Amino acid sequence: MESRRLTELIKKYSHMIFRVAFSYIGDHADAEDIMQDVFVKLYRCEKAFESEEHIKAWLLKVTINQCKSSLKLRKKIAYEPIEAAEHIPSPEKIEENTLLPVVMELSPKLRSVLYLHYYEDYSVKELSHILGISESAVTTRLMRARRHLKKLLEKEENYEL
Amino acid sequence: MNYRKLIQEAFFEVSPSISDENIMKNVIERSKNTAKQVKHSNRRYIPMIAAAAVVSITTVGVGAACNWDISQLFNTHFQNKADDYILPTNIESQADIVDLTDMGNDILQSFEFEYGRVDFTGYISDSSNIMLMYTLSIDEAALGENSQADVYWQLSDGSKTHAEKSSSGHGCRSTDNSFTYCTTYSYGANTLTNGDIFRIEFTELCSFGKDTYTSLPLSEPIVLQFTLENVNNAYKEINCSHQYTDDGYSRSLDKVIITPLSVDWYSLRGKAAQSDTQLWESIEFTLSDGTVIKNYDITGTNSGEYDFFSAKLDKPIDPYEVISVTICGIEISTK
Numbered sequence: 001m002e003s004r005r006l007t008e009l010i011k012k013y014s015h016m017i018f019r020v021a022f023s024y025i026g027d028h029a030d031a032e033d034i035m036q037d038v039f040v041k042l043y044r045c046e047k048a049f050e051s052e053e054h055i056k057a058w059l060l061k062v063t064i065n066q067c068k069s070s071l072k073l074r075k076k077i078a079y080e081p082i083e084a085a086e087h088i089p090s091p092e093k094i095e096e097n098t099l100l101p102v103v104m105e106l107s108p109k110l111r112s113v114l115y116l117h118y119y120e121d122y123s124v125k126e127l128s129h130i131l132g133i134s135e136s137a138v139t140t141r142l143m144r145a146r147r148h149l150k151k152l153l154e155k156e157e158n159y160e161l
Numbered sequence: 162m163n164y165r166k167l168i169q170e171a172f173f174e175v176s177p178s179i180s181d182e183n184i185m186k187n188v189i190e191r192s193k194n195t196a197k198q199v200k201h202s203n204r205r206y207i208p209m210i211a212a213a214a215v216v217s218i219t220t221v222g223v224g225a226a227c228n229w230d231i232s233q234l235f236n237t238h239f240q241n242k243a244d245d246y247i248l249p250t251n252i253e254s255q256a257d258i259v260d261l262t263d264m265g266n267d268i269l270q271s272f273e274f275e276y277g278r279v280d281f282t283g284y285i286s287d288s289s290n291i292m293l294m295y296t297l298s299i300d301e302a303a304l305g306e307n308s309q310a311d312v313y314w315q316l317s318d319g320s321k322t323h324a325e326k327s328s329s330g331h332g333c334r335s336t337d338n339s340f341t342y343c344t345t346y347s348y349g350a351n352t353l354t355n356g357d358i359f360r361i362e363f364t365e366l367c368s369f370g371k372d373t374y375t376s377l378p379l380s381e382p383i384v385l386q387f388t389l390e391n392v393n394n395a396y397k398e399i400n401c402s403h404q405y406t407d408d409g410y411s412r413s414l415d416k417v418i419i420t421p422l423s424v425d426w427y428s429l430r431g432k433a434a435q436s437d438t439q440l441w442e443s444i445e446f447t448l449s450d451g452t453v454i455k456n457y458d459i460t461g462t463n464s465g466e467y468d469f470f471s472a473k474l475d476k477p478i479d480p481y482e483v484i485s486v487t488i489c490g491i492e493i494s495t496k
Contacts, residue, residue, distance in 0.1 A: 006188065022175050032177050032179055036188055040191050118169065
């Protein structure tokens with residue numbers, strides 16, 4: 001891929017990729033690493049993309065795969081549970097954004113599907129393709145994620161349902 | 162609750178700390194470095210023989226749900242089943258029904274013993290069952306005269322050192338001398354909870370050939386123990402009283418319990434009756450979307466005056482999605 005084109009795509013998609021990775025991994029530094037890994041793959045990719053949507057879907061799929069690999073690697077190295085809440089950017093941000101720590105208490109698969117559906121506006125069918133799972137599995141994850149999130153928010157005294 | 166607004170609010174300020182220019186710079190740099198990397202060949206496991214000793218190599222447990230992809234493992238197992246299965250089952254390929262994200266737990270305990278090595282990889286559990294997965298690597302040289310071609314080796318807990326009512330397993334041959342197993346231990350109705358200790362002592366290595374069975378006692382038992390976490394406590398209990406005759410007795414089907422991993426039922430034995438049927442071997446159930454599940458593997462055992470049967474499912478289900486179950490020809494609505 002040409003450098004100029006890559007620059008355009010970084011400008012356009014870096015935040016989206018970062019947020020997807022962050023929603024999955026829960027760690028700011030790791031999410032940045034994953035984002036750059038994804039762009040390295042894109043830079044070296046010789047695939048002929050059919051459209052802008054095709055590129056976006058490809059980037060999301062690669063990001064999700066990188067996240068899965070990263071979690072597996074982390075397990076092998078650290079042998080410790082991933083405490084999402086510990087990886088949230090800074091204490092100041094937590095105070096400012098009371099919702100993020102609550103969302104990050106969900107499991108990686110649940111919070112990433114919530115993010116992709118509600119923030120990036122992907123339909124169940126599109127998510128099925130991106131995540132490589134059946135539509136019913138996407139629906140189940142969304143349902144479970146909403147249910148868990150509702151329970152978590154109910155525990156939060158400051159949050160009005 | 163407006164989830165869209167909520168998620169947008171939560172992630173609105175999440176952004177990378179690195180500028181687009183620096184991303185570009187790093188990508189170009191990393192791309193050059195990556196191109197120079199030499200691909201390493203896969204490491205090969207060479208079995209160590211620890212005569213008359215069982216050595217615990219790693220005993221590190223992971224405390225929380227860590228996305229052990231049991232769905233994928235299930236798929237691998239049952240896709241292989243048609244070509245190379247160890248125990249006969251009625252299981253066929255079936256689409257994923259439930260998301261197992263929150264059920265998978267790593268164990269990461271490995272043991273070397275006189276005939277090879279076993280790696281306990283993970284488990285899932287619900288309130289009635291524990292499904293344990295492990296890979297067994299056999300050192301043919303250590304088997305000596307017991308070495309046999311085309312047999313399937315597996316670990317057995319012999320005299321049943323734990324309290325399960327029954328167990329059944331499925332496995333596949335990974336390589337010539339390596340076997341991967343899913344074994345489900347069934348404890349009966351709604352008995353397991355988070356914090357329970359699962360402990361099992363494997364005391365022998367067994368082989369199943371077409372016409373042969375070999376049992377090799379281990380010099381020391383392999384003791385696997387862990388604390389249950391992420392037990393999926395979804396279950397549906399149906400109390401009923403259906404009279405029928407099967408397998409030499411008049412019976413009463415009194416209770417059915419559906420969990421993600423099994424459909425269990427209790428059959429109260431009455432008087433001996435003329436019957437040569439084996440109706441208990443046939444069960445099917447219907448989900449709310451019309452799907453009819455017929456894939457299972459049944460085990461049965463005596464439990465006092467009751468016979469306890471457990472149909473292990475090839476893919477976990479959502480018990481609340483089951484609208485009816487047919488057991489021994491009796492259709493029971495679960496609504």
